[in-house]
Amino acid sequence: MQQRRWFLGLMAAVVASLALTTTAYAEDEAPDALIKRVSNEVLDTLKSDKSLRNGDLSKIIALVDNRIMPHVNFARMTASAVGPAWRQATPEQQKRLQDEFKTLLVRTYAGALSQVSDQTIAMKPLRANPDDKEIVVRSEIKGRGDPIQLDYRMEKTPGQGAGWKIYNINVLGVWLVDTYRSQFAQQINAKGIDGLIDILVEQNKTSANKKG
Numbered sequence: 001m002q003q004r005r006w007f008l009g010l011m012a013a014v015v016a017s018l019a020l021t022t023t024a025y026a027e028d029e030a031p032d033a034l035i036k037r038v039s040n041e042v043l044d045t046l047k048s049d050k051s052l053r054n055g056d057l058s059k060i061i062a063l064v065d066n067r068i069m070p071h072v073n074f075a076r077m078t079a080s081a082v083g084p085a086w087r088q089a090t091p092e093q094q095k096r097l098q099d100e101f102k103t104l105l106v107r108t109y110a111g112a113l114s115q116v117s118d119q120t121i122a123m124k125p126l127r128a129n130p131d132d133k134e135i136v137v138r139s140e141i142k143g144r145g146d147p148i149q150l151d152y153r154m155e156k157t158p159g160q161g162a163g164w165k166i167y168n169i170n171v172l173g174v175w176l177v178d179t180y181r182s183q184f185a186q187q188i189n190a191k192g193i194d195g196l197i198d199i200l201v202e203q204n205k206t207s208a209n210k211k212g
Contacts (some may be wrong), residue, residue: 031154031164032126035137039121057107073155073167074102080168081180082196085188093193100200101180107207119143121150132156136170149173 029037045052051059078098079086089097124138134155141148153168153175168177187196 029163030126031128031135031152031156032123032137034164035139035152036121036123039139043119043121073157073165074098076155076167077177078102080177082184082188082193083181085185085193089193093197096197097193097200100197100204103204104200104207107204122147 075098078101079094081101082089082097086094086097119141120143122140122142124140126135126137128135134153137152137154139150139152141150149170149172151170152166153170154164154166157163157165168175170176184196187199191198
């Protein structure tokens with residue numbers, strides 16, 4: 001559990017650090033080089049930014065809303081977490097699911113940022129062909145305790161804002177989206193799409209109250 005909380009904190013910092021990445025740079029940068037550079041920037045950012053290290057929720061949300069989303073395919077991440085029911089959801093339901101899922105993840109990250117301190121990242125060899133459009137970038141986080149496996153599913157996107165984008169994350173052998181898909185499927189089967197939205201809203205309200 002301690003390692004999982006630390007991972008969530010690291011991922012929030014990764015998201016925050018991506019604000020430093022320009023689109024033009026990302027277009028030409030290899031995916032493993034991007035992850036390594038950003039992860040190193042994360043560690044430097046945490047050392048110098050006390051508010052991020054302390055989980056300043058408003059600052060994290062602002063970074064996600066204004067700078068980060070272009071670097072993560074969050075629509076794909078949400079659709080995959082919801083599963084087959086996503087195709088039956090109305091556009092309004094899809095928007096609400098995406099908004100509430102993002103809030104859930106951001107609040108979870110914010111609550112764990114204090115777990116990140118003096119870790120370093122080691123990249124594993126990239127197994128990919130030059131023309132691959134989807135790959136897995138594998139890394140290992142080293143610090144206090146046992147090393148932590150941290151991998152990223154990424155896709156190469158064309159057009160405006162082109163570049164490698166993250167759409168799933170693996171910590172200690174468990175893919176984040178797959179974990180939520182299992183949870184969401186149970187809730188959808190019991191209460192439908194609107195029921196899942198209501199549950200996410202309630203979870204986010206509870207989290208906000210605890211923060212307050």
